Amino acid sequence: MxxxxxxxxxxxxxxxxxxxxxxxxxxxxxxxxxxxxxxxxxxxxxxxxxxxxLASAPEIVVQRVRGGRHELLPLDRAAVIGEIRGVGRVVPRVWGYSYDPPTRATLTLWGAESVPPETLEIRQGQDLSMDAGGSCVVGQGVADARFLSIGERLPFRCADGELAAPSVVGIFSCESAILTNDLVVLPTVLARRILGVASDLCTDMAVEVLNPDEVDTVVRKLHERWPDVRTVTRRQIIQTYDxxxxxxxxxxxxxxxxxxxxxxxxxxxxxxxxxxxxxxxxxxxxxxxxxxxxxxxxxxxxxxxxxxxxxxxxxxxxxxxxxxxxxxxxxxxxxxxxxxxxxxxxxxxxxxxxxxxxxxxxxxxxxxxxxxxxxxxxxxxxxxxxxx
Amino acid sequence: MNLREGFLVRAVLGLLTLEIAAAVGLALIGSSRCERVKLARPANRRLVSELGLADLALWSDASYCRHSSLAVFFSAHSDHPSAMEHFPAGSMVPPPSFDNPVPEARP
Structure with missing residues (x-):
């Protein structure tokens, strides 16, 4: 030694x-x-x-593509997709973007009837249900950029030219900013009005597959049934960020x-x-x-x-x-x-x-x-x- | 082993031990500082699950950057034939801040 x-x-x-x-x-x-x-x-x-x-992202997102561009998806496809063996819930979603000239930012508008309360920093009372009359939950980034607080209104020009000004009933927490910073969650009816999505259409559909091993089979059946669909699986979503x-x-x-x-x-x-x-x-x-x-x-x-x-x-x-x-x-x-x-x-x-x-x-x-x-x-x- | 020899070995070993202690200390500080991020994960995952979110809200200035996983592969080049990807959010460096006034929304 x-x-x-x-x-x-x-x-x-x-x-x-x-x-x-x-x-x-x-x-x-x-x-x-x-x-x-x-x-x-x-x-x-x-x-x-x-x-x-993103481990809890939708198992499959179904979109419609025409001429290489996204197109709105007919709502009646949801029932047909739901009949495929192995498919659980099929959720039609209404979402899109809106450019906000004062901040030069592009906001993501998302149609939903409720949000998990634990992801909110500030909320109005305990009742988070948003009625079609005009209420919204905004991300921290949107609230900071527009100096918004609870009860204030966030105006949007609807697709038909009318003005919609939902009032802010909740602000997402800082901890969820990585997901919600530019997000404005609105009742689906209001999101349809602002984005110009007709009541028989949706932006895309989130499909739940009961057995994760059957995702590829469900995807194959979707492509066989509708040649114009594009599917994005959860694995692909995670691979995208990788x-x-x-x-x-x-x-x-x-x-x-x-x-x-x-x-x-x-x-x-x-x-x-x-x-x-x-x-x-x-x-x-x-x-x-x-x-x-x-x-x-x-x-x-x-x-x-x-x-x-x-x-x-x-x-x-x-x-x-x-x-x-x-x-x-x-x-x-x-x-x-x-x-x-x-x-x-x-x-x-x-x-x-x-x-x-x-x-x-x-x-x-x-x-x-x-x-x-x-x-x-x-x-x-x-x-x-x-x-x- | 004379005094000088012992001193050199001890000095080097002491220096390495100090560096190990510093590395471990910094690692502990780093992991405790981000505990808040980890605590928020279950709520965030519930949000992803309930709303069906598929993307991180990192690059929000172009649709193919905001929803990278849902964008069609060539959406960054879809404005006209042989279009180059031109939107600054697709690049690394932000554009310079111009002093021109904010443009009014088109009527």
Whole structure:
């Protein structure tokens, strides 16, 4: 044990003999680890949040497409869809968009008769039932942008040119902003009036499938029955957000590819040969009686000390970036932007995943690159190693 | 092992231990800070389930960004033949803030 400690100590002393070089290597290495861990955890947190929330999205959304564009769906199809074996509830939905000139934001109007009370920050009394006379529940973003509070009216120009001004009876909580920030929930009758959706039509239908294994079969039957339908399954909804966040993370990978390339060159430079000073040092060690295994242990210790210090420094830097600065460096690209952007924080969790991503990516190549040329020098004759 | 040798090993091990403690401490702070987000998840999932929401309200300025999963694949390019995706919400960087007055709604 004492012998190993001495070798370890000699490795540290060797690294401190050239402090600038060691510092540069640790800095580059730490920067790479910090960037990779930070990006991986930040994107992973967005994936987890999207997956956790959308796990209860409709099993199948049925739309109608004509000429490559969405078209309203006849309501009578709901009964036919409901007769397909394995299908549970079929809910026709009325929703759409409305541009709000004062705020330059696009609001999402959603027809529903009630909303879960626990998602509301403020509400008028306990009765949340919204009558067709004109009431609505708005998201935090809408309330903030239009300075709305309970009882105030939010005017819309209906499809027929008339004005509708439902009064606000509830405001969604900040915690639900990721889902509701631009949302205005209205009674379906009023949503139809504003969006111009006739009473025998709907925007799309949410279809519940009793056995999740039968989703593909139900989808196939829907396409066989109506060639103009387009279906979106819950799996596809979650995959969409996986793809979006992966794509946005990929843009960052592209941006930091220069840093990765610099690290690759550093590793390649080390792997292709030792400097004459290093070769001479190995020759001296061999000449004074060090065995090849001991020289290799020394070089492995050097690599491990550099890797451990850089890995930990990189992890700490990544956490400071994510926890203290809320991932400020990556946020503009990963989160994107919008006129009404919801205030939300994802929860990056440092676990084995973040560390394990870095070990094969940066730690193993560096230690291998330290060992390979040292092994070549250690098995040669000390005299020729010192003269090389 | 002389005093200098022992000091170097101890110094490096101490530094690494400090870094481990800092990493663990920051991880704990991070997970506790986002506890509110996690507590709100059941209510949010109920909202998704009851209203049948299919998308996050992140990019609300174009229909294909607001409802990415429900949009037809080429809706970003559907304005005219060979149209390029032009809406700023589809990109990364917000447009510059112009000082021109807010346009009036068309009658």
């Amino acid at each position: 004492k012998r190993h400690l001495r070798i370890f100590d000699h490795a540290i002393a060797t690294l401190l003999q050239s402090p600038i070089k060691t510092l540069v290597v640790v800095s580059v290495y730490s920067l790479l680890v910090a960037t990779v861990v930070s990006l991986v955890l930040y994107v992973d947190a967005h994936h987890r949040e999207a997956e956790a929330l 793809a979006v966040f992966d794509w946005r993370g990929g843009v960052w990978i592209l941006a930091i590819s220069g840093c990765i390339a610099a690290f690759g060159i550093l590793v390649w430079d080390k792997a292709t040969g030792l400097s004459s000073e290093e070769a001479r040092a190995i020759g001296v060690l061999k000449a004074i009686g060090w065995k090849t295994a001991e020289v290799m242990e020394l070089k492995a210790a050097e690599g491990i000390v550099i890797s451990a210090a850089s890995l930990l420094t990189g992890l700490v830097a990544a956490e400071i970036h994510l926890v203290v600065f809320n991932g400020a460096l990556f946020a503009p690209v990963i989160k994107g932007w919008s006129v009404l952007y919801p205030p939300f924080d994802v929860s990056p969790e440092l676990g084995a995943y973040g560390v394990l991503v870095c070990i094969p990516l940066v730690v193993l190549p560096y230690v291998a690159a330290t060992l390979l040329p040292s092994w070549r020098a250690a098995i040669t004759d000390p005299d020729s190693a010192m003269r090389s």
